[in-house]
Amino acid sequence: MQFxxxxxxxxxxxxxxxxAKAMAEKxxxxxxxxxxHIASGASSHSSKLIHGGLRYLEHFEFSLVREALQDQKYLLDNYPDLVKLRPFYLPIYKNSKRPLWMIKFGLWLYSFFAKHGEKPMEISKxxxxxxxxxxxxENLKSVFRYFDGxxxxxxxxxxxxxxxxxxxVEIAEKIELRAIEIDDNIIQLVTSDGTVETNLLINATGVWVDEINREFSLPSSYTIEKLSGIHLVIDRVLVPEPLIxxxxxxxxxxxxxxxxxTTxxxxxxxEDSDVDKIRINNEDVEYLLNESNNYLKKQLTRKDIKELYIGTRPIIKSQKDLSVMSRExxxxxxxxxxxxVLHVYGGKLTTFPSLARKVVKLLIN
Ligand SMILES: Cc1cc2nc3c(=O)[nH]c(=O)nc-3n(C[C@H](O)[C@H](O)[C@H](O)COP(=O)(O)OP(=O)(O)OC[C@H]3O[C@@H](n4cnc5c(N)ncnc54)[C@H](O)[C@@H]3O)c2cc1C
Incomplete structure (x- = not known):
């Protein structure tokens, strides 16, 4: 590292x-x-979808969905080997909690915001x-298909x-941050690899954002709720295309x-504990197995699980219902x-292009 x-x-x-990339372009x-190491946080523990989030529509988060779908189009066009459009199947059962008209309207609105041109359609059972x-x-009523990344x-x-x-851009991994000293002229960061200086510090630590702010007494306007999610990786392919x-x-x-x-x-x-202490909870594993088994002919057990992983995201506090909390x-x-000093609060995997553009606009005239 230079100075x-x-x-x-x-x-x-x-x-x-x-x-970093957007700033280097300037x-x-x-x-x-x-x-x-690079991508050791939420960025390698997500559901791996490049999507607007169909379910956010029912909470009227239209601007979030629209922006994410614009980013989806950008990523499909610019990273065609890495981001692929896939058909997602949405089977509706008799005991579904959402009325059919709502699902049809949601899919129509989602495809209206999406820019890839593939339309949703009803598929025969x-x-x-x-x-x-x-x-x-048993009890299957209808099936819809739409496209996502x-x-x-x-x-x-x-x-x-x-x-x-x-x-x-210089990327320094395995660096311990020991102190951040700020006076009117300069920001100094004391690290395990030496001291570095800047006039512009960006805290992009995702769900660790509060812990950094607390440890180094940085000024901030928000605090976060830590919301973890687990995934089960099943040892074989269960379905030919993604199911929602x-x-x-x-x-x-x-x-x-x-x-x-199959993921x-x-x-x-x-979660209440420090981020580094968050662990997979048995209850969550059972929950996902049970919910999946409601739809599967052959029941899954723990023996079918090849791997488990957990990711944690920051949700700005003050919002009430966690499942409804805005991903904005x-x-x-x-x-x-x-x-x-700029703190980044939240941001989906999908929305990194627009987030980076907005940061540049905010910081560089
Ligand atoms: C379960 C789950 C599923 C998700 N699924 C999707 C999805 O399908 N699609 C989608 O678009 N989004 C999804 N997301 C959201 C997405 O994963 C995150 O929004 C995105 O990865 C956040 O990236 P980030 O760079 O802000 O944070 P992170 O990837 O968490 O990066 C923060 C980095 O900061 C580092 N750090 C922390 N403290 C320090 C320190 N003191 N010094 C130096 N470095 C530090 C960490 O090690 C980490 O590498 C999901 C999130 C979760 C939790």
């Missing part, structure tokens, strides 16, 4: 790296400091059951990291086929003498 940078970013997740000298042999027929979150994040490095399903409590979950496995997720749990991000800028 003085135009911008220092803490956190090498998708957001920190996308901001010819800024950028350093990214990461305590672990017979065709669906012929292809999705593992799925129960799928990626590998870790590979995508590493790709953005490489692009940032090609533009001159409803839990008995009206939540949404996905069964997503990979090349040789099922996710759960939502509010906030940029929180503070001026201290000649210095600026």
């Amino acid at each position: 003085k940078y135009d911008v220092i970013i803490i956190g090498a997740g998708i957001n920190g790296l996308a901001i 010819e800024k000298k950028v350093l990214v400091i990461e305590k672990n 017979e065709d669906f059951l012929r292809e999705f042999r593992a799925i129960k027929e 799928k990626t590998d979150d870790s590979v995508l994040t590493h790709t953005i990291s490489k692009e940032a490095e090609e533009l001159g 399903l409803e839990t008995s409590s009206k939540r949404i979950f996905f069964i997503i086929p990979e090349q040789e496995t 099922i997720g996710t759960t939502e749990r509010s 991000y906030k940029l929180d800028l503070h001026h201290i003498g000649q210095n600026r």
Whole structure:
């Protein structure tokens, strides 16, 4: 690491790296400091969807969905090998908590906002059951198909990291941040690899944002709720294409086929402990197995699980129902003498292009 940078970013997740790349495109000298390794946080523990979030429509989060679908189109066009459009199947059963008209309207609105041109449609039950042999027929009422994006979150994040490095961004991994000293003229960061200086510090530590602010007494306008979600990786392919399903409590979950496995997720749990102490909870594993088994002919057990992973995201506090809480991000800028400190609160994997663009607009005239 050199001594003085135009911008220092803490956190090498998708957001920190996308901001680093966007700043380097503006010819800024950028350093990214990461305590672990690139994409070690939420950016490699997500559902790996590049989507607007169909379910956010029922909470009237139209601007979030529209923006995410614009980002989806950008990513489909610019990273065609990494972000693929896939058909998602939405089977509706007799005991579904959502009325059919609502689902039809939601799918229509979602495709109206999406820019990829693929329209949703109703599929015959017979065709669906012929292809999705593992799925129960009992009480199946209708089936819809729509299109959304799928990626590998870790590979995508590493790709953005490489692009940032090609533009001159320095990324320092396994760095311990020991102190942040701010006076009117300069911000100094004391790290395990030496001291570095800047006038612009960006805190892109995702769900660690509060912990950094607390430890280093940084000014901030928000605090967060930590919301974790687990995924089960089943040791074989259960379905030919992704399925979107409803839990008995009206939540949404996905069964997503990979090349040789199937990913099922996710759960939502509010966490009180430090982020690094968050662990997979047995209750959540049972919950996902039970909810999946409601739809599967052959019941899954723990023996079918090849791998489990947990990710945690920040949700800005003050919002009430966790499952409804907005996934919208906030940029929180503070001026201290000649210095600026920017905190990034939230931001989906999908929305990193627009988030990075907004950060540049906010910071560079
Ligand atoms: C269960 C789950 C499923 C999700 N599914 C989807 C999905 O399908 N589609 C979608 O668009 N979004 C999804 N998301 C959201 C998405 O994963 C996150 O919004 C995104 O990855 C956040 O990226 P980030 O860069 O802000 O944070 P992170 O990727 O968490 O990066 C923060 C980085 O900061 C580092 N850091 C922390 N403290 C320090 C420190 N003191 N010093 C240095 N570095 C530090 C961490 O090690 C980490 O690498 C999901 C999230 C979860 C939790």
